[in-house]
Amino acid sequence: xxxxxxxxxxxxxxxxxxxxxxxxxxxxxxxxxxxxxxxxxxxxxxxxxxxxxxxxxxxxxxxxxxxxxxxxxxxxxxxxxxxxxxxxxxxxxxxxxxxxxxxxxxxxxxxxxxxxxxxxxxxxxxxxxxxxxxxxxxxxxxxxxxxxxxxxxxxxxxxxxxxxxxxxxxxxxxxxxxxxxxxxxxxxxxxxxxxxxxxxxxxxxxxxxxxxxxxxxxxxxxxxxxxxxxxxxxxxxxxxxxxxxxxxxxxxxxxxxxxxxxxxxxxxxxxxxxxxxxxxxxxxxxxxxxxxxxxxxxxxxxxxxxxxxxxxxxxxxxxxxxxxxxxxxxxxxxxxxxxxxxxxxxxxxxxxxxxxxxxxxxxxxxxxxxxxxxxxxxxxxxxxxxxxxxxxxxxxxxxxxxxxxxxxxxxxxxxxxxxxxxxxxxxx
Amino acid sequence: xxxxxxxxxxxxxxxxxxxxxxxxxxxxxxxxxxxxxxxxxxxxxxxxxxxxxxxxxxxxxxxxxxxxxxxxxxxxxxxxxxxxxxxxxxxxxxxxxxxxxxxxxxxxxxxxxxxxxxxxxxxxxxxxxxxxxxxxxxxxxxxxxxxxxxxxxxxxxxxxxxxxxxxxxxxxxxxxxxxxxxxxxxxxxxxxxxxxxxxxxxxxxxxxxxxxxxxxxxxxxxxxxxxxxxxxxxxxxxxxxxxxxxxxxxx
Numbered sequence: 001x002x003x004x005x006x007x008x009x010x011x012x013x014x015x016x017x018x019x020x021x022x023x024x025x026x027x028x029x030x031x032x033x034x035x036x037x038x039x040x041x042x043x044x045x046x047x048x049x050x051x052x053x054x055x056x057x058x059x060x061x062x063x064x065x066x067x068x069x070x071x072x073x074x075x076x077x078x079x080x081x082x083x084x085x086x087x088x089x090x091x092x093x094x095x096x097x098x099x100x101x102x103x104x105x106x107x108x109x110x111x112x113x114x115x116x117x118x119x120x121x122x123x124x125x126x127x128x129x130x131x132x133x134x135x136x137x138x139x140x141x142x143x144x145x146x147x148x149x150x151x152x153x154x155x156x157x158x159x160x161x162x163x164x165x166x167x168x169x170x171x172x173x174x175x176x177x178x179x180x181x182x183x184x185x186x187x188x189x190x191x192x193x194x195x196x197x198x199x200x201x202x203x204x205x206x207x208x209x210x211x212x213x214x215x216x217x218x219x220x221x222x223x224x225x226x227x228x229x230x231x232x233x234x235x236x237x238x239x240x241x242x243x244x245x246x247x248x249x250x251x252x253x254x255x256x257x258x259x260x261x262x263x264x265x266x267x268x269x270x271x272x273x274x275x276x277x278x279x280x281x282x283x284x285x286x287x288x289x290x291x292x293x294x295x296x297x298x299x300x301x302x303x304x305x306x307x308x309x310x311x312x313x314x315x316x317x318x319x320x321x322x323x324x325x326x327x328x329x330x331x332x333x334x335x336x337x338x339x340x341x342x343x344x345x346x347x348x349x350x351x352x353x354x355x356x357x358x359x360x361x362x363x364x365x366x367x368x369x370x371x372x373x374x375x376x377x378x379x380x381x382x383x384x385x386x387x388x389x390x391x392x393x394x395x396x397x398x399x400x401x402x403x404x405x406x407x408x409x410x411x412x413x414x415x416x417x418x419x420x421x422x423x424x425x426x427x428x
Numbered sequence: 429x430x431x432x433x434x435x436x437x438x439x440x441x442x443x444x445x446x447x448x449x450x451x452x453x454x455x456x457x458x459x460x461x462x463x464x465x466x467x468x469x470x471x472x473x474x475x476x477x478x479x480x481x482x483x484x485x486x487x488x489x490x491x492x493x494x495x496x497x498x499x500x501x502x503x504x505x506x507x508x509x510x511x512x513x514x515x516x517x518x519x520x521x522x523x524x525x526x527x528x529x530x531x532x533x534x535x536x537x538x539x540x541x542x543x544x545x546x547x548x549x550x551x552x553x554x555x556x557x558x559x560x561x562x563x564x565x566x567x568x569x570x571x572x573x574x575x576x577x578x579x580x581x582x583x584x585x586x587x588x589x590x591x592x593x594x595x596x597x598x599x600x601x602x603x604x605x606x607x608x609x610x611x612x613x614x615x616x617x618x619x620x621x622x623x624x625x626x627x628x629x630x631x632x633x634x635x636x637x638x639x640x641x642x643x644x645x646x647x648x649x650x651x652x653x654x655x656x657x658x659x660x661x662x663x664x665x666x667x668x669x670x671x672x673x674x675x676x677x678x679x
Contacts, residue, residue, distance in 0.1 A: 374481070379518035380528070382478050383588060384506035384536035393531065397522025397571075 007041035013061050014042060018148040026115030029127040033146035036131060040140040049137055052317040052349045053259055053288040058141060058233050063177035063203030066229035066256075074421050076168075077197045077223040077414060083166040084108070086153060090171060090201050091178025093151055097168075105159025106192060111152035111181060122154045125183040129209040129237035133263035137292060142235040142261070145207040149181030157190040157216070164193035164219075169200030171227055176201035182208045186216035188241070193408065194218070199225030199255070204232040212244040214268060220248040221411050223418060224255060228284070231257040236275075242268030242297070249406045251415050252279040252287055253422045259288040266293070266300035266328075276305040276405035280395075280419065281314030281346075282426045288317035289337075295328040295361075304335040307402045309395055310346035311426070321353040324361050331356075333363035340398045341371055392423040429627040430454040430477075430596050435488035437469075437476050446472045448652035449488070452629075454596070454645075459628040461638055463663060464649035465671050470631045471515060473649075474600040478512040479505050492596055506532075507539035509595030513585040513602050520572040525584070528572045529554060529591055536592060557590045561617050578605035579613075586617035597621070598629045603637035615640030635667035648674055 003011075015037075020030045042059040043050045057064050086108070087097035093110060101108040114120055127146040133139060155165060167182070178201035186192060190213075200206070212218045224232065232255060238246050252258050264273045279287040293302045308316035318337035339348035350367040372394055380390035396419060403419075406412040430453065437447040446469045454460045464470050476483050477490055479502035490497045497505050520528065534544040545553075558568060561583045573581050582602055589597055599618065603611055618628070618641050630641055638646075638660065646662040647654045650671065655678045656662065666674070 373520075376518050376520045378480050378502060379514070379520070380532075381502035382480075382506055382512055382514075383528075383532035383592065384503050384539065385531055386503045386535060386539075387501065389531070389535065390503075393523055393528075394520070397520060400522040 003039065003041045011038065011041050014059060015148065020148055021115065024116040025118055025120050025123040026126065029123065030147045033127045033143045036134060037140055037143040037147055040138050040143065043140050049290060049319060053286065057231055057257060063175060064231065065174045066202035066227060066231065067174060068171055069227040071226050077418055078166055078195050080414065081164060081411060083164040083195060085166050085168055087168045087170060088151070088180060088200065090173045090176035091150060091180055103165065104162055105157065105190065106161045106165065107156040108165065109154045111149065111154055114154050121156055121185060122183045125185055125209050125211050129211065129239055130207060132265065133237045139235060139261060141205060141233050142207050145179055145181055145205045149179045152181040155182065155184045157184065157186040157192040159190055161192040164195045166195040169198035169204070171199040171201055171230060174202060177203045179205045184208065184210045184218065186212045186218050188213040189215045191217035194220045196222040197225065199227035199230040200232065202230060204230065206234045208236045210236065210238040210246065212238065212240045212246055214241040215243045216241065217245040219407060221406055222250045223415065224250065224252045224258060226253050228254050228256065230255050233259045235261045235263065238264045238273065240266050240268060240271035240273060242270060244268060244271045246273040247405060247407060248275045249402065250277040251418060252277065253418065254281060254285055256284050257286050259290065261290045264293045266295050266297055266302060269297045270299045271297065272301045274303040274405050276402045278307050278399045278402040278419065279316060280309045280422050281316065283312040283314060285314035291320040293322050293333070295322070295324045295331040295333065297328060299330040300328065301332040302334070305402045305405055306337045307399045308339040308348060309342065309398065310339055310348065311342035313345040316348045318350045318367065321355065322363055324356040324358050324363065326357040328358045329360045331358060331361040331363065335365040337367045339369045340395060341369060388427050392420065395423055396420065429456045429493060430629065431491045433489050435490060436486045437472060437483050438486055440482050440484050446652055450654055452647065452654060454627045454629055456627050457624045458644045459622065459630065459641060460645045460647060461630045461632060461643040461663060462647045462649050463632060463666055468649045469652040470649055471600055474512055474598050474631060477598060478502060478510065503535065507536045511589050511592055511594035511597045513589060513597065513599045515601040515604060517573050517581040517585050519574045521574050523572050525570055525572050526554070526568050529588065532588070533591055554591060558587055561587050562613060563587055579607065579610035582606060582610065582614050586614055590617065590621060595625065596627050600631045601633065603632055603634060611637065611640060635663045638663045650675055
């Protein structure tokens with residue numbers, strides 16, 4: 001079906017200033033991504049999966065300006081964690097601020113350097129998982145990213161990584177518009193933790209494709225920065241082999257617009273995928289978690305745990321789906337999305353979906369939205385805990401199930417302290 | 429210790445008068461019991477003293493060691509030395525019992541200008557007190573009251589009381605939902621805290637609890653007032669004859 005002229009024009013305008021090299025395996029992959037994008041056009045509010053989130057500022061030719069926010073009242077997240085740091089400044093690799101890209105059991109390359117050859121392991125991942133993730137729900141912004149990403153990292157994990165690889169996204173220019181694309185391939189039995197933090201740019205598009213082979217283990221913890229005005233659209237596409245583990249947690253504090261999509265395919269028997277998020281927003285804040293988990297093998301387990309704390313007109317969106325394919329027997333699927341509305345101006349929009357084509361499965365989903373429990377608040381206060389501290393305690397308790405998805409206790413504690421800091425700063 | 433004068437309270441939302449002039453004085457070192465039929469205002473009295481929302485004090489005062497309680501926030505009342513053991517202890521999923529106890533102890537210390545208790549000291553004290561109440565390590569780790577039996581919840585209230593060392597303890601139907609053994613444990617916990625500087629107000633329907641926690645003074649409350657005050661024998665009279673005789677006598 002041909003794209004309407006208006007959509008063609010909109011897309012042409014958006015990508016007019018963008019280009020990519022046609023050479024090598026990467027050039028070919030980019031060409032295919034562009035073809036996908038051209039067939040879909042850019043997302044619009046009319047599209048079913050954009051009904052709750054206006055994509056206009058994400059598809060506009062120019063990125064809306066975002067003031068640079070300097071968080072000098074607390075140390076950067078993950079600071080105390082021993083890790084290999086890879087720094088991007090407004091989407092541009094910063095070699096001076098980055099560590100040597102060396103880690104036992106892990107090969108790390110920059111996308112900008114690795115694309116020219118004809119043969120590369122990433123050829124089977126780059127744009128490949130993204131393309132698989134375009135069915136049945138179209139994700140044009142991910143295709144745009146695959147076509148035009150300016151850089152990123154290719155991480156091949158062959159053993160047990162001694163420490164996490166940490167991607168740090170610094171935002172320094174008020175008008176920056178960054179597109180990064182990462183690929184991670186975890187070999188059979190290998191294990192890695194990837195950390196991500198920072199706002200990255202005024203507008204940030206990021207795709208991470210993750211292939212986890214049989215028995216591989218992938219951990220991901222992300223903190224999306226405290227910038228008040230930045231906009232971000234991120235996608236994580238994952239495919240898991242038999243017995244593989246995938247765990248992803250995201251903390252989002254502020255940001256005018258965030259759309260985080262996770263598209264996960266459990267392709268091998270007994271694979272486990274957990275994706276979780278804790279989002280806290282005050283005022284001009286729109287946060288959208290859009291998750292699609294496909295069970296395509298037997299005895300797999302998936303968990304989606306998303307919690308949002310909203311105040312002063314903040315908006316939270318959750319669109320989560322579990323698809324159980326024919327034959328995916330003994331599936332164990334769980335999905336929970338909850339919001340804590342601290343006032344009457346804030347809003348939570350949830351669309352939980354289950355689609356099941358196997359008869360021996362266990363799937364549950366729940367979505368709630370509520371206020372602080374006044375009885376619990378009084379109970380805490382009656383024991384001498386001041387009102388604000390009591391409220392913070394209850395908010396952290398509300399978020400606990402999501403934070404519990406972080407396996408590493410030091411990292412979880414770091415995330416918890418960020419939330420405590422945020423709560424202290426946003427008491428009113 | 430506690431001095432309540434002519435306390436009138438109505439429900440905020442319903443414009444319904446619950447307490448109609450309560451006068452009550454509890455001295456340091458004393459144990460007072462309040463008995464009375466359902467709906468007499470006993471629990472309302474305890475909530476109003478602790479500062480729960482939803483009630484409006486239309487007249488009267490309540491002073492704790494000379495300070496006006498009714499003008500304080502609930503946490504200030506706690507720091508001033510008031511403790512209410514809830515009839516229905518609240519479940520708080522996600523907040524560990526230990527974290528809750530330590531936060532409460534240190535918040536009160538901070539409010540009083542005292543030094544906070546270190547994690548190590550706290551652990552030692554809490555373990556020792558928990559042991560006496562037969563509260564095991566597992567219960568301390570679990571979220572506050574979540575999955576606790578009725579008896580465990582009440583024992584947990586007494587543990588909080590033991591940790592916070594309040595001056596004025598109000599026990600609101602602490603005996604409800606307790607079997608004989610649990611009642612003995614809870615009563616022992618309360619009796620262990622009795623001393624010269626501390627006072628208790630025990631709200632109960634039954635004389636049974638008062639066999640374990642011997643009161644100095646017993647009050648009968650009905651229709652929002654204290655209608656009769658006497659010694660422990662008053663509780664026995666209620667046990668044998670019910671409230672009808674006393675109500676008739678007063679009228």
